[in-house]
Amino acid sequence: MTRISVILAAVALTACTVDENGNIIMPPPQGQAAAPRMDQEGTCFMYVEDQGEGRYRLVNGVGDGTRTPLAMVKSDLTSAQLDARYTKERAIMDINPECLAIVAKDRAQARPVRKPKAPMGG
Numbered sequence: 001m002t003r004i005s006v007i008l009a010a011v012a013l014t015a016c017t018v019d020e021n022g023n024i025i026m027p028p029p030q031g032q033a034a035a036p037r038m039d040q041e042g043t044c045f046m047y048v049e050d051q052g053e054g055r056y057r058l059v060n061g062v063g064d065g066t067r068t069p070l071a072m073v074k075s076d077l078t079s080a081q082l083d084a085r086y087t088k089e090r091a092i093m094d095i096n097p098e099c100l101a102i103v104a105k106d107r108a109q110a111r112p113v114r115k116p117k118a119p120m121g122g
Contacts, residue, residue, distance in 0.1 A: 036101030041065035044099035046089055048082065048110040051075065056082040057113060060089055062098050082107055 038045040046060035056079065061071035074085065086106055093099050 036103050038063050038069060038103055039065070039067050040101065042098065042100035043103055044093045044096060044101070045069075045071075045103040046086070046093070047103075047105040048086070048107050049113045050110040051113050054079065056107060056110060058082060058085055058089070079107065 036043045040063050043063035044060070045063060046058065049057040049059065051057055055075075056077045057073060057075045058077060059071045059073050061069055063069045077085065090104055093102050093104065
């Protein structure tokens, strides 16, 4: 009976993935694909931040498996410049063999630019 328990446990664990912190990540239910995330290796990402006063920032890169992957940032774009650059970069993602998955959010989904945190201390 113990052998069967060990075999069943091994089979159950082979269906799991372990992240860099040793946490078990369960696979999505069968027939339902997991949404791509920026922190997944091979996920190309691009999003827009609203700088205010009609100016935008475009952030894009390829996920490397870390929580904060490196990205290219192009700031101070007008809406026309942003839309042209977004269209170009999005087309590149479609043909880039590094892009195993794509997360792209356009100007309609822009979020405000985060203000840098003030240094602590005195």
